[in-house]
Amino acid sequence: MFDLTGRVIVVSGGNAGIGLGFARGIARAGGDVVIWGRRSDKNTEAVEALRVFGHRVLAQCIDVSDEAQVVRGMAEVVEELGRIDGVIANAGVMRNDGSFLDMTTEAWHSLLAIDQHGAYFTVREGARHMKRRYDAGDPGGSLLFCASLSALTGSPGMQHYNAAKGAIVAMARGIAVEAGRYGIRCNVVCPGHTVSESVRLPEDHPLVDHVRRFNPMGRMGTPEDFEGIGVYFMSDWSRYHTGDVVIIEGGWMANAGKTDISGLPPWP
Numbered sequence: 688m689f690d691l692t693g694r695v696i697v698v699s700g701g702n703a704g705i706g707l708g709f710a711r712g713i714a715r716a717g718g719d720v721v722i723w724g725r726r727s728d729k730n731t732e733a734v735e736a737l738r739v740f741g742h743r744v745l746a747q748c749i750d751v752s753d754e755a756q757v758v759r760g761m762a763e764v765v766e767e768l769g770r771i772d773g774v775i776a777n778a779g780v781m782r783n784d785g786s787f788l789d790m791t792t793e794a795w796h797s798l799l800a801i802d803q804h805g806a807y808f809t810v811r812e813g814a815r816h817m818k819r820r821y822d823a824g825d826p827g828g829s830l831l832f833c834a835s836l837s838a839l840t841g842s843p844g845m846q847h848y849n850a851a852k853g854a855i856v857a858m859a860r861g862i863a864v865e866a867g868r869y870g871i872r873c874n875v876v877c878p879g880h881t882v883s884e885s886v887r888l889p890e891d892h893p894l895v896d897h898v899r900r901f902n903p904m905g906r907m908g909t910p911e912d913f914e915g916i917g918v919y920f921m922s923d924w925s926r927y928h929t930g931d932v933v934i935i936e937g938g939w940m941a942n943a944g945k946t947d948i949s950g951l952p953p954w955p
Contacts, residue, residue, distance in 0.1 A: 689922045691718030695743075695768045696921050697761070699723040699751050699809050700778030702733040704883030705833060705913050709775050710737060712914025713921060719743035721764050723778065723809075725750050743768065751778045751805030761812040770820065773921040774813030776806040777833040779851070783844040795847045802851035806832055807858065810873070814862065817871050826870035831920045832859050834877045836936060852877075856932055863930030872929035874920055879936020881908035900949045904937035 696713045700706040702724035710720045714737045722737075722744065724730045730746035737744045745767060749760045764771055779802040784794045810830050817828035837845060838852035855875060862873040880898050882888065888895050888907075898907050916935055919925050934940060942948070 688924060689716050689918045691716040691918065691921060694718045694772040694921065695721065695764065695770050696773040696775065697721040697723065697764060697771060697809075697813060698775045698777055699749065699805070700833075701775070702726065702729040702746070705878055705881060705910050706775070706777040707733055707736070708910030708913040709777060709833075709917035711910075712918045713773075714740040714742055714744070715914065716918045716922070717742060718772075718921065719768060720745070721768070722746040723749040723751065723760060751776075751809050752800040754808050757805070757808040757812055761809075761816065765816055770825075771813055771816045771828070773829040773831070774810055775831045775833065775917060775921075776809040776855075778805055778809070779833070781835075781845070781848055783842075784847070785844050787844065787846050790844075790846065798847040799851050802848065803854050806851075806855055810858075810862065814866060814871060817866075818869055821869040821871075827926075828869075828871045829921050829925065830859075830862065830866075830871065830873040831917070832856075832873075832875045834875050834932075836877050836879050836934070836939070838875075838877055838932075839934075839940075859932075860930050867929055872920075872925065874925075874929060875932045876913070876916055876920075877932060877934045877936070878913065879908055879934070879939045881910070881912070883910055898939075900947050901942055901944050902937045902939050903942055903948055905948060906937070908935065908937060 698710045701710040701722040722733050734744045734746045747760050784790050832855045834852040834855045837849050838856045859873045859875045
């Protein structure tokens with residue numbers, strides 16, 4: 688059902704964590720994957736991990752906050768692999784800079800430069816190629832932003848992160864409205880608490896314990912949990928699905944932190 692053979696998908700921030708989860712799912716489904724990351728050593732590791740699936744894998748050292756690098760990188764993908772069928776804007780940083788009153792202008796802008804503006808550059812360049820394909824009689828394409836539950840909820844000390852992820856959700860809807868006539872779809876995935884390269888927590892960490900108690904699935908998410916949704920949005924099975932926000936968080940929002948799952952009696 689989800690055969691991506693012959694499709695070329697660009698994944699920014701695809702050399703680790705959730706981004707590598709997206710890339711791995713695409714490779715499993717037969718797609719050709721382009722990995723964007725700032726660290727060449729991590730890019731090399733990701734390429735080796737993905738090539739076991741037998742499809743083309745290309746890695747590029749791209750800093751998405753640099754518009755010129757993004758423009759050049761996307762052009763090189765088309766030159767080397769011939770086309771771009773999907774773009775997953777996943778690259779981002781997450782940090783807590785303390786009280787909002789103490790947040791510096793530099794901290795604000797440096798985070799938005801990657802998480803918001805970098806996502807914009809990435810998706811815009813992918814959309815430009817897809818429009819050129821449409822003009823040549825080959826319509827279609829899928830654009831996917833990776834945001835966060837922080838787009839929908841408040842996070843003390845992370846208002847810049849909230850702002851960037853919230854902007855991504857609004858931007859995606861605007862793109863979906865404008866791009867649909869060319870067969871181009873645009874959606875957002877919002878992950879919940881997920882263990883990854885940038886979020887490594889010991890089992891006795893208070894957040895891990897809190898998630899275990901209040902998340903209906905009883906655990907943190909993992910990059911593997913995002914393989915399927917990435918394949919879905921890059922496939923034709925989502926051909927009428929656009930302008931949407933899909934939450935992948937094990938039911939966290941459904942519980943809203945109200946019920947301690949560990950204290951529930953077992954079903955008979």
